[in-house]
Amino acid sequence: xxxxxxGRAAYPVGILPYFVCNYMCSATYTxxxxxxxxxxxxxxxxxxxxxxxxxxVGLLMQPVWGAAADRMKWKNTVLAILTAGTTLALxxxxxxxxxxxxxxxxxxxxxxxxxxxxxxxTIALEALxxxxxxxxxxxxxxxxxxxxxxxxxxxxxxxNYRLVPFFAALFMGLGLLALLCMPRVExxxxxxxxRVSVARLLKNRQLMLMMAFTVVLMLGMSHYNTYxxxxxxxxGADSSQLGLSFFLAGAGEVPFLLMGDRLFRRLGVGRLLxxxxxxxxxxxxxxxxxxxxxxxxxxxxxxxxxxxxxxxAMAKFVNLVVPxxxxxxxxxxxxxxxxxxxxxxxxxxxxxxxxxxxxRAPFFLSAGVCALGxxxxxxxxxxxxxxxxxxxxxxx
Numbered sequence: 577x578x579x580x581x582x583g584r585a586a587y588p589v590g591i592l593p594y595f596v597c598n599y600m601c602s603a604t605y606t607x608x609x610x611x612x613x614x615x616x617x618x619x620x621x622x623x624x625x626x627x628x629x630x631x632x633v634g635l636l637m638q639p640v641w642g643a644a645a646d647r648m649k650w651k652n653t654v655l656a657i658l659t660a661g662t663t664l665a666l667x668x669x670x671x672x673x674x675x676x677x678x679x680x681x682x683x684x685x686x687x688x689x690x691x692x693x694x695x696x697x698t699i700a701l702e703a704l705x706x707x708x709x710x711x712x713x714x715x716x717x718x719x720x721x722x723x724x725x726x727x728x729x730x731x732x733x734x735x736n737y738r739l740v741p742f743f744a745a746l747f748m749g750l751g752l753l754a755l756l757c758m759p760r761v762e763x764x765x766x767x768x769x770x771r772v773s774v775a776r777l778l779k780n781r782q783l784m785l786m787m788a789f790t791v792v793l794m795l796g797m798s799h800y801n802t803y804x805x806x807x808x809x810x811x812g813a814d815s816s817q818l819g820l821s822f823f824l825a826g827a828g829e830v831p832f833l834l835m836g837d838r839l840f841r842r843l844g845v846g847r848l849l850x851x852x853x854x855x856x857x858x859x860x861x862x863x864x865x866x867x868x869x870x871x872x873x874x875x876x877x878x879x880x881x882x883x884x885x886x887x888x889a890m891a892k893f894v895n896l897v898v899p900x901x902x903x904x905x906x907x908x909x910x911x912x913x914x915x916x917x918x919x920x921x922x923x924x925x926x927x928x929x930x931x932x933x934x935x936r937a938p939f940f941l942s943a944g945v946c947a948l949g950x951x952x953x954x955x956x957x958x959x960x961x962x963x964x965x966x967x968x969x970x971x972x
Contacts, residue, residue, distance in 0.1 A: 588703040590757035592717050594655075594696060597751035599718035603725040604744040605666070605685075607822045608815070610805050612737040616672045620806055620935075624927020626675075627802050630682040634690025635916040641691040642908030645698070648763045651904055652755065655695045659751045661688030666745035670738075690916060694891075694907035699761045701895040702903060711892060716833035719884070723826025730819025737815070763904070776902065777909055782966045783897055785956065786890065789849050790914035792949035793886055796856055798922020799929070799938045800863070807935040811869050821876045828880030836888050844968030846957040848889040850950060855881035857946035864939030890914060893966070 610623050618626070645654040665684040672678045700714055729743055777783060808818055832839075840848065859878040866872060890910055898906030929938045957963045 587707060587709060588700075588759045590759050591700045591703060591714055593754035593757050594751055595700070595714060595718040596721040597747055597754045598692060598696060599722040600725040600747035601662075601666075601744045601751070603722040603822060603826075604729050604740060604747060606801075607726045607805060607818060608729065608733065608737055608740045609669075609744070610802075611809065611815070611818075612740040613672065613678055614806070615737045616678070618672070618675055618678050620803070621927055621931050622675050622678075623806075624802055624923055624930055626679055626682050627923040627927075629679065629920075629924075630686040632686075632916075632920050633683045634686035634688075635912045635920065637687055638691050638694070638908040638912045638916065639905070641695065642905040645695060645904035646763045646902060650760045651695065651699050651763055652758060652760050654904075655692065655699065655758075656752070656755050658688045658692045658695060659748060659755065662692065663745050663748045663752065665689070666741050666748060670741035670745070690911065691908065694911040695904065697891050698895075698904045698907045699758065701891065702761045703759045705895070710837040711888070712833040712836035715836070715884075715888060716830060719826050719829045719833060723823045723829075726822035726826065727816065727819035730815040730817075733815045735815045777898060777906055780897060782963060783894070785953075785963065786845055786849065786893060786966065787910060787914045789853075789949060789953045790886060790890055790910070791918040792953070793849070793853055793856060793946060794915055794918035795922045796853075796860065796942045796946035796949065797883060798919050799926040799942045800860065801919060802923045802926050803930065803935050803938075804863075807863075808869075808872065810935060811867055811872060813869060813873075817869070817873070821873050824873065824876040825879035828877040829884040830880070832880050832884055833888070836885075837892075840889060840892050841968065844964065845889045845893040845966050846963050848885050850954050850957065852882055852885040852889075853946050853950035853953070855885070856883075857943045857950060860939045860943035860946060864936060864943065867936070887915075 610627075613623055613626070614620065641654055641658065645651040648654060662685060665681060665688060669681040669685060672681055701711060704711055704714065725747075729740075732743075733739060805818060808821060813821070855878055859875055859882055862875045862878075863872055891907065894906045894910050895903065926938055929941070
């Protein structure tokens with residue numbers, strides 16, 4: 577255990593309420609919003625197109641939000657704007673009556689919400705860094721909130737999905753109040769005449785390769801992210817069982833988050849991404865193999881080795897290798913390139929596949945993409961000391 581010194585900053589406990597509110601909103605939206613759109617007459621094929629186009633709007637804005645946060649006096653100001661905008665978009669989302677309106681609402685939501693996660697993680701990581709505190713317990717707070725909210729909302733809904741947008745808006749609205757508790761983190765370029773260019777990030781070979789690996793894995797996960805809720809419902813699940821499935825997914829993350837910071841220091845980002853790739857390939861394969869509701873439900877426990885390992889490791893890695901003046905921009909670049917573009921492209925491809933082969937078969941393709949990433953990037957990472965120790969050396 578690290579020895580504490582007298583000058584160590586107090587634990588930034590004010591971070592936690594916002595993480596809770598954000599993940600409560602995310603649990604509601606991610607788990608049930610597709611079902612809400614179906615209840616409003618939007619077809620499954622159209623949902624694939626909506627979920628593919630909408631993130632592009634958020635992706636276009638993420639570099640803008642990141643640059644603004646780095647140059648403002650406080651990064652929290654940008655987070656407040658994003659939170660308020662997301663709340664209003666969700667309220668408007670409760671009145672979808674047509675496909676065009678669904679496009680408009682989801683695009684508006686994406687315009688603001690896509691940038692919230694990298695922004696709050698930037699603020700959290702910088703605040704924690706001052707006292708050398710671990711990120712895992714903070715991220716676990718969000719995970720627990722997500723895991724508890726999904727089944728609770730599912731129980732309350734009782735297969736009536738019309739209240740989904742309003743529940744999500746309520747949780748995000750509470751996030752505005754939670755921002756009052758959050759420690760303020762400065763924009764490191766505020767007041768400076770000379771600007772540090774984002775192009776500096778593109779010259780970091782380790783960072784670019786890990787982002788490329790992230791893109792491949794997110795392509796592999798995109799069919800799950802877009803269609804799992806509908807597929808699970810197609811197998812016979814009701815809203816309570818759907819909520820339970822996401823509870824298990826959240827619960828599966830807890831063991832990793834308890835050890836995540838220690839594992840990052842010992843293994844580095846490359847090895848953690850390889851573990852994530854292997855777990856993703858296995859998970860997608862198992863979902864595709866069986867149509868038994870209970871079996872598919874239990875595969876959700878593998879979530880604790882999939883996306884959370886990927887997102888946790890990459891967030892910490894970016895915070896380590898990016899200069900202070902580009903902390904927010906670095907997290908936004910990860911969100912745009914690593915997560916957003918891949919998810920958008922994958923959702924579009926999934927929509928095309930669903931029209932021709934249904935929802936089950938694409939899970940096998942997803943498993944293949946993850947396995948291909950494991951082999952290709954595994955060869956690069958394990959045969960290069962520089963890549964194998966990326967992130968690991970920085971904290972040893």
